[in-house]
Amino acid sequence: MDFELTEFQTDLAEGVRRLCEGAFPLERIRAAELADTVVDREGWRRLGDTGVFNLCLSEEAGGVGLGLAEAALVFEELGRALVPGPLVASHLAAGLIDGADDGSVVVGLVEEQPHAPPGAVPTVVEYLDDLDVLLVLSDHGITAVEPRSVVATPLRRPMDPLTPVWAVPTLPGGTAVGGPEIAAWWRRDGAVLTAALQIGAAAWTTELAVEYAKQRHQFGRPIGGFQAIKHLCADMAVRAEVARCAVHAAAVTVDQPDVGDPLAAAAGAKLLADEAAIANGRSCIQVHGGTGFTWEVPAHLAYKRARVLATRFGTDDQLAESLAESLAESLVPSGPGVL
């Protein structure tokens, strides 16, 4: 048992970090704020060339043939850099939708909530104008929809300025591309990779807050010298690290299912990663004080992105419920102890 990153894994993460610094610096990303399209096609292809989308695809299928553990490390870096666009969907679609694997085709995803009662909220689709293919994920399977055929109303004030959204009263019928089994593993792996994006952002907001706390002076001292601020920052670091371990463990458990319960691990990881990203985004703004409430300081981007990601692949209540179910089942002595 060695739960530390291998040298290869460390190098992989560092490589993706350098790629993001080069291809997705914050200034460049921010140029797309509030635009209808946020995917930089050239950058997307570079992500494809690096293996971001075909990382888990087998070598026979033209992929890199690595595990979800490596993918999680890559997505941690993408989350840290706030790279916009349907990253997780395009990664999951590699091998299923032609061109997703090398980044030449941008694939989006919308989830039909399992057992959702009909309610007042219409379907909200992200990145519609960027998409070549829109996939609809439900318990029954996955269908592909032609994005241009979707009747949608653009929402002019997206909460995250880098996640454009459309209201869709009715999704058109599509072509079936995957059955319920694929849908189930997409939900699981999608949760882990989305959680990986979240922990990347949670670590980044911690660094942003700490940096500011060191340079901002009040009462003749750096504000980070005051315990009120220092302890906020410490709590951010702890949350990020605990969630990071949960995400890494979930990814490894998917790759090595004999070490635990992959579904429960994925749900727990997503739950804690969502919380860490949201709480750290909020704390980062707080440490920045008034300036944190301005559009210029990027703390709000991380906070808003965390909120967006928290709505994908399981909300907090759904994830906690599924963990509770697995707990209850594990109490039945003859039960298999899995979801």
Place this chain on the structure above:
Amino acid sequence: MDLRYTDAEQAFRSELRRWLSEALPGLPPRPSPSDWPGRRAFDTHWQRMLFDAGYAGVDWPVEGGGRGSSPVEELIFKEELERAHAPYVGVNFVGLLHAGPTIIAEGTPEQRQRYLPTILKGEEVWCQGFSEPDAGSDLASLRTRAVRAGDDYVVTGSKIWTSHAEVADYCELLVRTGADDSRHRGISWMILPMDSPGVEIRPLTTIAGSTEFAELFLDEVRVPVANRVGDENDGWRVTMVTLSFERGTAFVGDLLEAIELLSETVALARRTAAWSDPAVRRQAGHLRAELDALWALTKRNVSQAARTGVPGIGGTFFKLAYSETRHKLGEFSLSLLGRAGLAADDLEGTDGLGPLPAETMVEDWLRGISLTIAAGTSQIQRNIVGERILGLPKEPVSAVAKTAAR
């Protein structure tokens, strides 16, 4: 990142499991928690069994008489003991986890020869005399004074939070040998025989109603100079060296116990109407996520120690997060007990399914409160994270400390 155990690690586990399954049924009944002589006898007997089986000091280096196991084996050892509900270090936790390792690292050959084997064989028990009524989080301000008089030190002062003092043979004692304001640079580490004239013990009752620890009064107690470990005034460093023995496994037993308690709590919620409440289920699910994450963090910390040979900062992260989770779990189980939690007695359920586990849950809730205080309060831990990991400015140094630093 690999969560699978190697063949050698699996073999270590199987062998240990086999031994536990043979050894545990032969244990005498556990004494009542307030029966201190009984507890000493029980715990030292268990230690002797471990010694005879080659499991004494699993985490001690071979040169100290230990087994010299890897951090991962240490993790497996603690995991298997907890899963089998075996006793752990018990009343001699200071000897096995702290004083022993200190003497291995810093003691003279004579001191090692004299004190280490008796700890491993369960013959002698140690307690700790570090904190003082006026030196808690600021341990370096301790004032218990040791004055040299020939071949002895004459020690006067008082110590507090000394666990299991009543049944201890020796105390690892920190004393002031330097000037009053010498702080870290004027402290010495010494071995105090508890039967020395002038040692007085006053048990303290915890909020759980138990007498786990005591206050120690030292009135001109003579301690031989030969009992000093390390140089005079070098005791702070000696103490810190001990911490480097911690390899991320300090809370393995506690954490697994918490996981079991969550299962018991869920079982309780299913016996009452509570489980039909989504808020209760979600709270349980959330606690499971937290405990699983802490188990993953433990493995991360152990792996780091295995790679680098020194404890990482992960232990501080762990303690901060674990103490909060444990407290939440305590509150959760207590709220599910409802009015059955008004006494720490198992009372018979009216559903015919046996007693309700109030004793475990009430005691656990109370004990959980100490976790954000003992071994460095959460506030001090946050300072450590903020300053040593995040590099934020240090706390202002007091005028006294500034004088001393000159």
